[in-house]
């Protein structure tokens with residue numbers, strides 16, 4: 121199961137189109153909300169750049185053709201290019217340019233393009249006084265995203281909602297809740313289940329025995345007893361047999377645990393890699409599902425503020441989680457270069 125962000129770049133394009141000829145506060149807010157969602161879903165902007173002579177040579181670019189360089193070649197944003205800017209004579213300040221798609225960037229003269237995630241570029245632009253903002257799709261349905269708007273997007277985006285990683289023993293974590301990869305009888309077993317029961321103490325056995333078991337994919341809650349965590353959420357992962365329905369059961373575990381946590385006003389929750397031990401779920405696929413559900417849930421409940429911690433017992437598991445996450449980011453941010461040519465852009469009028 122591939123990591124599927126909940127939103128794609130159309131979350132910006134649609135409200136911009138809908139606002140055309142009908143610009144008002146409401147349509148602007150819809151656009152800014154689209155940009156916020158796009159930022160949290162690893163969407164990217166295509167930004168025209170000017171490559172240095174050294175970079176052109178190193179990448180083997182031929183300026184006379186539109187030939188793309190080897191896509192494996194990396195460009196170094198620190199040294200290989202500068203972002204193209206448009207100068208606004210009235211304010212004597214610059215605007216950056218961003219396209220939401222290849223189609224949009226091809227509506228005007230071609231340029232070398234750098235593909236950059238919104239979560240990377242927006243905070244940077246917010247910090248540069250000399251830049252007035254970003255003109256999105258200047259040759260199509262141009263939208264001028266002023267720096268003050270970017271600041272507002274970053275201000276309302278809830279930094280309390282985040283995914284973290286931890287390497288070690290989940291029973292040591294000081295958070296509102298830790299999740300137990302339990303069995304259907306909730307009797308305590310081996311692996312992470314055994315470790316949690318051992319540290320939480322006998323009162324946990326008693327509390328679990330009164331819960332009436334827990335079906336695969338469901339989640340139940342008890343106090344944390346002698347743990348540092350206030351609560352334990354017990355969920356039962358699927359035993360992996362390769363039948364095909366395990367992925368949806370595992371997704372249910374994460375979803376039901378997060379929902380139950382919210383019902384109990386829990387704002388930080390640590391998950392082990394459910395089902396990847398005795399239950400033999402392939403680790404990479406399990407990590408994809410865990411990250412997928414957690415990020416979608418955080419997006420849906422962006423107002424709530426939840427810290428999701430993935431607690432990996434060993435370095436191999438941590439590497440897997442981080443690889444799944446970075447593969448996803450890389451897929452969204454490939455170097456994408458064409459021979460540079462000069463842009464002759466007109467600056468759309470900044471919001472009046």
Ligand code: ADP
Pocket residue numbers: 288289290291301302310311312313315357392393394395396397398399400401431432433434437
């Ligand atoms: P399951 O039966 O759901 O597969 P296991 O406990 O056998 O559950 O394994 C689930 C994952 O928990 C495994 O990746 C294992 O390495 C990890 N694990 C085991 N002990 C701990 C612990 N104390 N803290 C965090 N993770 C643990």
